[in-house]
Amino acid sequence: MPENLAGIGVCAGVAAGPLLRIAAAPALPPPLPVTDAAAEVDRAYAALAGVVADLERRADRAAEATAAEVLRAEAMMAGDEELREAVRERIEGGADAPHAIDAAFGTFREMFAEAGGYLAERVADLDDLRDRAVAVLLGLPMPGVPQPGHPYVLAARDLAPADTADLDPSQVLALVTEIGGPTSHTAILARALGLPAVVACPGVLGVAEHTLVQVDGTTGRVVIGAGSTFRKVADAEVAELTGPGRTSDGHAVKLLANVGSAKNVPAADEAHAEGVGLFRTELLFLDRASEPSRKEQIAAYGEVFRAMAGRRVVIRTLDAGADKPLPFLNQQGEPNPALGVRGLRVARQRPRVLTTQLEAIAAAARDSDADVWVMAPMVSTLTEATEFAAAVHEAGLPRAGVMIEVPAAALRAGDLLGVVDFLSIGTNDLSQYTFAADRMCGELADLLDPWQPALLRLIAICGAAGRDTGKPVGVCGEAAADPQLAPVLAGLGVSSLSMSPRALPGVRASLARYSYDECRRLAELALAAPDAASARKVVL
Incomplete structure (x- = not known):
């Protein structure tokens, strides 16, 4: 059996x-004596540079914006000056280049593991970088x-x-x-x-x-x-169904795409996306010693806006901090970056970064026919939402919204919709903060399941606020890409789902199988379930 x-x-x-x-990772050979330390340092630095170049090439050709973002962050780690200095010190102490790199990464690995939180999550990245650098030095294929x-x-x-x-x-x-x-x-x-x-x-x-x-x-x-x-291949219903997202009885659920740059737009078009529900702007800021100029930002945003002429584009202002540290913001030393200065909170320290970005978005929007909406990440209070909406309107942009990523914001969704035009629920972070479970911790994966009834309850609060005010409430987290969960989210009052373009056909077909009343019934069943597994089982 x-x-x-x-x-x-x-x-x-x-x-x-x-x-x-x-x-498997390359095995370290026996240590070799070093007769020319300077030459050995050059060899080690060349290997690290080779890893950086390889990662950046992979980022440039990555089809998915998220993959490109993570690759560039890993490349920054491989090019870190403190790492290079640690390698040099070990070579000058008698180690050959492969063992010096292994030892240097090992030291940083211990430091990251002991620090916990975000840095502990990067231990696997350090191991991968070490393996790649050693492979270059040994003339072996990279893992x-x-x-x-x-x-x-x-x-x-x-x-x-x-x-x-x-x-x-x-x-x-x-x-x-x-x-x-x-x-x-x-x-x-x-x-x-x-x-x-x-x-x-x-x-x-x-x-x-x-x-x-x-x-x-x-x-x-x-x-x-x-x-x-x-x-198993997609059935004919999935492959052939196109057009706007809707239930079997015509209730609209707008289906949008997540993008990081204009190169992601063709895939969105191919999947018949109705627009962009999440335009991640932080990709333009990664691996930069200084923030991109207003001119650079206008060009990057305008490229996406023009490609999406006549359709909605929801652009998110800079989502920096925690798992996306940016060098020019100098955010080192936070005891817990996930609970620190990230998202909109960066404007507390560097207000001009937000002002410049909003000015660039407005300038790019004026030169396109896209329906541009702007939202802020990591909003927790009504005051933050009010101030952000005022800044958006002052820049000349008509639609201001906020992301729901912390329970405090979800619980006051109705109040937030009194001052902003829409909400967008980031289920990844909302799960993390609701269950106090780091989303990169595999041992707590069950707590981060988007079918968790407590998470669905917070989404329901937001959906009800949207219905009461007549304002849109979307989901742009990974939960939006789950075809089985889509009818439940629609039943909770979610009016749009934004996801990777490849997920759109399956979600579109899933919604079309149910009437809106059936979606609401499924939502009630999921909310009443005792746990995520039960919620999934009762719906499926």
Whole structure:
């Protein structure tokens, strides 16, 4: 009988194929004597520079904005001056370049792990960078995704950003990781690529390579040694259904795309997106010693606005801090960055950054026919929302909104809609702050499940406020890409869903299967469930 493994399904679909694992990291050779320390330092620096260049190339060609963002952040770590200095000191102490790099990264690894929080989450990135630098020094291929020349199921402890950037969905049938959660990089990538995926699946790395496995990204079940190789393809309903998002009886739920730059717009068009529900502007600010000029910002925003002429574009002001530290903001030293100066709070210290950005958005909007809406991340109070709306209108922009990412904002959704024009719920952060569970902590993945009734209750509060005021309430977190959850969100009062373009067809088809009354009934069932698993089961 086939053996079953259980994890958390994070992207719906069923696929089967031979299991392969991420290539092992290069082993360190025995130490070698160093006769020319200066030359050895140059060799080590060249290896780090090679890693930086490789990551930046991968970021430039990454199809998904989120993958590009993470890759650039990892490249910044590899080029850090303190790291280079630590490598130099070890070489001057007698270590050869591979061992100096290994030791330097090891020191930083210990520091990050002891610091906890955001820095502890970056330990895996440090390990990946060390492996890549050592591979360059040894003349070995960089660690990465297998390329066997045939379709397969990819298994890993977790996937590093650099591994995922070049992942080919025509070869990788499904993803299974031993750790991770619903908002991990693996989960986000799987939804972006439309791949069935299971995370937090203990035991998957114990499965022998080339064993046939079946992955169910809805239930989280992985069956070992089952069936024949196949990949479930979208049915005709999903493939052929186009047009605006709506329920079977015509209730509109606007379907929008998440983008990071104009290069993501063609995919949104191909998926028949009705507009952009989340334009991430922080990608323009990453890896910068100083903020981009007003002229640079106008050009970048205008490119997306013109490509989306006649459609809605919801642009988010700079979402910096926590997992997106920006060098020019000098935010080092925060005891807990996730609870520190991030999102709109940056304007408390650097108000001109927000003012310049709003001026650039307004200038770009004037030269396009897009329907430009502007929203702020990490809003907690009515005062913050009021001041942001005033700044948006002062810049000459007509529509101001805020993101709902903390429970305090959700609980006062009605009051917020008294001063802003719309709300956009970021379910990733709202889950994190509601359950006090770091969204990168695999051991707490069950708490970050978007089907958690407490999270759905906060969404319901926002949806009710939207209905009462006649103002839009959208979801732009990863929950928006879940086809099974889409009818529930519609029933909770959500009026738009914004996601990776690849997820749009499945969500569109799922909504079309239910009437609005059925969506409301499903929402009530999910809210009454005792836990996430029960909520999912009663709806599915």
